[in-house]
Amino acid sequence: MKKAICSLVLSVSGVMAIRAEVPSAMAITNARVVTVSGPILPRANIVMRNGLIEAVGENAPIPADAWVIEGEGLTVYPGLINGLSTLGITDSSAIGGGGGRRTGGGAGGGAATTNTGAPARGPEDRPSTTSWLRAADLVRPSDKRLETARSAGFTTSITFPTRGIFAGQGAVVNLAGNKPGQMLITSPAGQYVSLAFSGFSGYPGSLLGVFAYIRQIYIDADHYRLAKEMYARNPSGVSRPEYDRALEGVMESPRVLLPASRTVDIDRMIHFAAELKISPVLYGVPRGYTAAARIAKAGVPVLVSLKWPERRRDADPEAPETLETLQLRDEAPSTPKALAAAKVKFGFYSDGIEKPADIAKAVKRAIDAGLSDDDAIRAFTLSTAEIFGVADRLGSIEKGKIANLVVTKGNLFETNTKIQYVVIDGVKFQPVPEAAPAPTEETN
């Protein structure tokens, strides 16, 4: 009887208790709050309910039913967003290697074969294409990497399949949930494109072949769209357009992630996107510091890989290294600073780095190279949310936004700062102890 009344109350109030029977109201009091969207609040309360931020402010009233966490001495940031990752995807066949940082050499995995496994002969075979794959369908909360990512302060990831030339459609997902569906914030977030080709085993066998293929796909997509519209208007007496899931996948994607490792790639991709009339997001960009002004002029957003170029640990200690290599290694971490100075919208992505300590180290290098703390936190939160069109829900600590937070003792970007806990959809998660071994051997 009592139970029935309970559910009646819930349905009347129109609120779904998603997580559990635990009451969802929670408040962090007297903490320093880095809102990102506005000024830093030196001492404020954050009230959360049903996975959303209900109130923020110096004197925000604490509801009577809220579980109160004393925030004295703590700093609260919006949850960090990993701008491009495979977090949550456990099916390794959807994940390529290398993250598309290198052009060519089959870096992104995915042989140039059709779905039947036969070598592709041309663009009509849609080689290395799985544009219809949706990260939204692939993410699983059981992915062991999620816990590690949370320990690094990530609450959200823009997760993509990464295998092939058109790898598939990304999704904005929260890095926790009981069921896969609970993780999803929005989908599709964009199409992941890499320049993967593998020798001459099938079309495309060269970089120029890859470009020709991408171009052909967009031309085909334009034609396909027209044909479908015509047919929809008057199906009678018109032959039906052949269903093509590769083109469907490309057409559904609101933006396209394009790799740009060398300076020439940056210019090339900006022109390429303009030519194809697509909304590009450049990813990788270790040489962004050489072209920040041009990126800014083109108004193209950028996802900067945190995997700064480094000497391979297993490299020949006596092998000569070129000046160019040394220079890149030295200057790549100044890319975020250069992008910020040029007012380019940019975010960060982990690019396969998993250990929280390694991520902290990578961010520290960008800050040491001149990136301000403010720009760094914005890149990790609101900027990435803006790039993927979810700034109305994510990226800052404001009333109405999803309750994704990182709570630290001290400045987030100091290497010895400890993350106390993260909040995802209003649920608190403790970081795993530092000593814990890497929970997975996945390299990406």
Add this chain to the structure above:
Amino acid sequence: MKSLALILLASLPLAAGVDDSFLLRGVTVHTVSGQDIPNGSILVRDGKIIGVGAKLSAPKGIRIIEGKSMHVYPGMIDSGSEVGMIEIDSVKETTDLAELGDFNPQLRTLVAVNPSSEHIPVTRANGITAVMNLPRGGMISGQGSLMHLDGWTWEEMEILRSGAMHINFPVLTPPPSRSGDSRNVPFAEAKKDYEAKLRTLHEFFEQCRRYQKAKAAALPGFQTDLKYEAMLPVLERKLPALITAVRERTVHDAVEFAAQEHIRIILADVREPGKMLPDLKAKGIPVVLGKTLELPLNDDDPYDAPSSLPAQFYQAGVKFAFASFSASFSRNLPYQAANAVAFGLPYTEALKAVTLNAAEIWGVGDKMGSIDEGKWADLMITDGDPLEAKTQIKHLFIKGKPVDLENRHRQLYEKYLNRP
């Protein structure tokens, strides 16, 4: 008078026939071993030089060749070539350079040489009269052979049937590829692989020594093995090992290897001697250098690194000769030497590196390499400095016999010159 001499020379092949005795006079003799002799003479009998001097009197009945205002140089020697072993690189059937397997010391290069190769007349036309032909492939590729660039058969071309044992020294890591370092083998793995290869090489030498000992014991039942048999002269230090070693680390390890195995070595294609130069000098290890006109080994090397390399060896006092390591580019040998001159190598040293030094390195300094009494009359008659590209080789003698300078390049030149 001058034109008369030219006419005489021009008609020489017909008049001379196969006669290999003559007195060449009125020429500037560039002996290489000593001073130049202006208006000098060279007396040749039965293919050998029997007199060089300012004024030689003609023995009775000998043919006299007037060569006023011309220059005579010893024929050049390419100290590492593949002339006659590759005709067309991309046509598999015309290449005969390498055998399968790591150890093939029993292979002799000269039997693989095609005396009718089109590359031979082309190479000769630039004044090259002898080449050290080298096999490729495996760790011990086989025996290089020093050969004259004239003969109906390889037997007629032979100078040294076995001039050196060619060893491709194992390389720890190949130079980084330009396409990025993503697929390079991890260093630890490469090192293990390298050490294993080096071990096999040492083991092979040990097997050869065991064979040597068993052979010396001459007990009944001893079985001859051509591989081991071929290695005996190397173990006895009668035959040098020509070790290809490009980078400093390889050069270092090759020199160490030679010391451990007590063998005599010559290094080939050294492009990065580094700190090994004084060591090479101290141990008296000669070197065969490759192209001087090519891209530097490392991206950040100075643009002239290959060009100024020979001068470095000269300054360090290391004896060296030049090699094309090629069939079709053997003809560029004089220009390899010339380019080194432009980058600091004294001219006389450059000339020596394609003549006398080469002969001495290959142990035939008493037979060729300079214009001296007792040596073969391998001579080129030119209208100038043979290291200059514009100089024409007017006549060429190999063992005193005039050699036809007609070649495929010239035929093509004439063909297209006559195009209407």
